Amino acid sequence: MSDKSNFRYLKKFRKETVEPRPASLIETFRAIGYNLASALADIVDNSISAECKYVHINFFWKKEDTYITILDDGKGMSEEELVEALRPGTHNPLGDRKSEDLGRFGLGLKTASFSQCRVLSIISKNAGNPKVHLRAWHLDYVEHYNIWEIIEYISMPELKDLLKNKSKGTLVVWENLDRIIYDQNGHLITQRKFLEAVREIEHHLSMVFHRFLESGKIKLFINEQPVSAWDPFLRKERATQSFPTETFMQGKICITGYVLPHPSKTTAEVWNAAAGTEGWNASQGFYIYRKDRMLLAGDWLGLLKKQEFTRLARIMIDIDAELDFAWQLDIRKSRAIPPKMFQDDLKRYALEITKSAIDVYKHRGKQKQRKAGRSHFEFAWMTVEENGREYYRVNRNHPLVRSMAEKMGTKKSDLEKLLKLLEITLPVPAIVLSESQHADKPAESGTPSNDSEVAELMKATYKQLLQDKHTRSKALEELYFIDPFSNYPHLIESLSK
Numbered sequence: 001m002s003d004k005s006n007f008r009y010l011k012k013f014r015k016e017t018v019e020p021r022p023a024s025l026i027e028t029f030r031a032i033g034y035n036l037a038s039a040l041a042d043i044v045d046n047s048i049s050a051e052c053k054y055v056h057i058n059f060f061w062k063k064e065d066t067y068i069t070i071l072d073d074g075k076g077m078s079e080e081e082l083v084e085a086l087r088p089g090t091h092n093p094l095g096d097r098k099s100e101d102l103g104r105f106g107l108g109l110k111t112a113s114f115s116q117c118r119v120l121s122i123i124s125k126n127a128g129n130p131k132v133h134l135r136a137w138h139l140d141y142v143e144h145y146n147i148w149e150i151i152e153y154i155s156m157p158e159l160k161d162l163l164k165n166k167s168k169g170t171l172v173v174w175e176n177l178d179r180i181i182y183d184q185n186g187h188l189i190t191q192r193k194f195l196e197a198v199r200e201i202e203h204h205l206s207m208v209f210h211r212f213l214e215s216g217k218i219k220l221f222i223n224e225q226p227v228s229a230w231d232p233f234l235r236k237e238r239a240t241q242s243f244p245t246e247t248f249m250q251g252k253i254c255i256t257g258y259v260l261p262h263p264s265k266t267t268a269e270v271w272n273a274a275a276g277t278e279g280w281n282a283s284q285g286f287y288i289y290r291k292d293r294m295l296l297a298g299d300w301l302g303l304l305k306k307q308e309f310t311r312l313a314r315i316m317i318d319i320d321a322e323l324d325f326a327w328q329l330d331i332r333k334s335r336a337i338p339p340k341m342f343q344d345d346l347k348r349y350a351l352e353i354t355k356s357a358i359d360v361y362k363h364r365g366k367q368k369q370r371k372a373g374r375s376h377f378e379f380a381w382m383t384v385e386e387n388g389r390e391y392y393r394v395n396r397n398h399p400l401v402r403s404m405a406e407k408m409g410t411k412k413s414d415l416e417k418l419l420k421l422l423e424i425t426l427p428v429p430a431i432v433l434s435e436s437q438h439a440d441k442p443a444e445s446g447t448p449s450n451d452s453e454v455a456e457l458m459k460a461t462y463k464q465l466l467q468d469k470h471t472r473s474k475a476l477e478e479l480y481f482i483d484p485f486s487n488y489p490h491l492i493e494s495l496s497k
Helices: 022-030 036-049 079-085 108-114 139-145 157-163 191-208 210-215 268-274 340-372 399-425 428-437 451-467 472-479 489-496
Strands: 054-060 067-072 119-125 133-138 169-175 219-222 246-248 253-259 285-290 293-299 313-319 381-386 389-394
Touching: 022 108, 022 139, 036 054, 036 067, 036 108, 036 169, 036 191, 054 191, 067 157, 079 119, 079 133, 108 119, 108 133, 108 169, 119 157, 133 139, 157 169, 191 210, 191 219, 191 293, 210 293, 246 340, 253 340, 313 340, 389 399, 399 451, 451 472, 451 489, 472 489
Parallel strands: 054 219, 285 313
Antiparallel strands: 054 067, 067 169, 119 133, 119 169, 246 253, 253 313, 285 293, 381 389
16 A cells, blocks of 8 residues: 555644534534424434334424424444434445445434434433433533533433333434424414424325335334325326336336326325325426435426426336435435436436326316317417418407406406407517427426416306306316316316216
């Protein structure tokens, strides 16, 4: 080994030890970007790495003294292991890790906890040793003395009894929850607001750890209520379409696409649950897993746009832990960026799945149109040719436009002036430029962002059709031939009920 490879040549130079200031660095840890749900998921990661069978998360509302506990039956820690576990950066991220270890940076327990509380206490007991060990990070103490010290301390000694009759396990306690129980103005939140956050946590954990819950590897409880797995792919539904799995890098990356059922092919309960907390549009995209733990949910990774027609498309990606750095996995395990050389394959596969998703999404509308045997369609915008050029005009025969005109009566001319203004100022060049710049991405329509707004427009149009002497069934059929309602067959079916 050369002199330079072991750094002996640097010993002759002047050196200073530059230790980080504890108070400053810990506040930096607190700003990494966890929310409550992702922070708790990181604590559950540690429990799984400790080979637990169950995890109990309990929330105790006591106003300023509110606290959270996370109890598992994992293998526990000796006193030396506990002290080491509380060391920031306890593992080298470049080193090898056990197959069941969900971590990478050796920071998750500390950064996740510090992001939510100012007092982190851990009580642990390992098999074959009846003694219970405890240590705590008290951030106010660290800040006051500006020293890297943990304390053999817990504010509620009675919590040690939770491990008294157990052979092994670990209890994590979060106190002084300054990032949870106070709003941006420093005011204490209400108990109701606190419990709303608990419900969001339940969905997040049911999604992130759904494979562990489905397989029975672990059981999760929140306030002693079991957490059920949330499968984003609805694999138990008969109408769900699954696509062939593709593998890359000798099996280190596996991709499987799914197109979820049209709402007419499943129950309202299943359909609503599958939307998740963010809704159908937000939940489409890639779902990335590492060691069965979900890292990222519902994201096209900048390769495609989220649009209404593709909302039934969801794609599962499994990556090997060896690829953590290639995929730029962050400390929170909530961000992943595919390597540049792999993005073309991802996009190709995604386009295949979204094409099928569009077919399923529009299928019901197409069926109705074919049955009606019609070709006429009422678009909201029409193209007209004047002096050798094409212009865009609002379709005055569109039922919703006619309805508005009739309601305005003598002021109908005011509506006409407004429509003329829209037509004259329509920024066609800007639209063309935008579309050319994003030619490789699916186009998004200018329709309202959620179903409720479309439904309101649809109801108004439906009423106008009834006023036009259409029967109820005929009016519903007409909606399949009117822009933009032809793109929302599930809403037309809901209206018919």
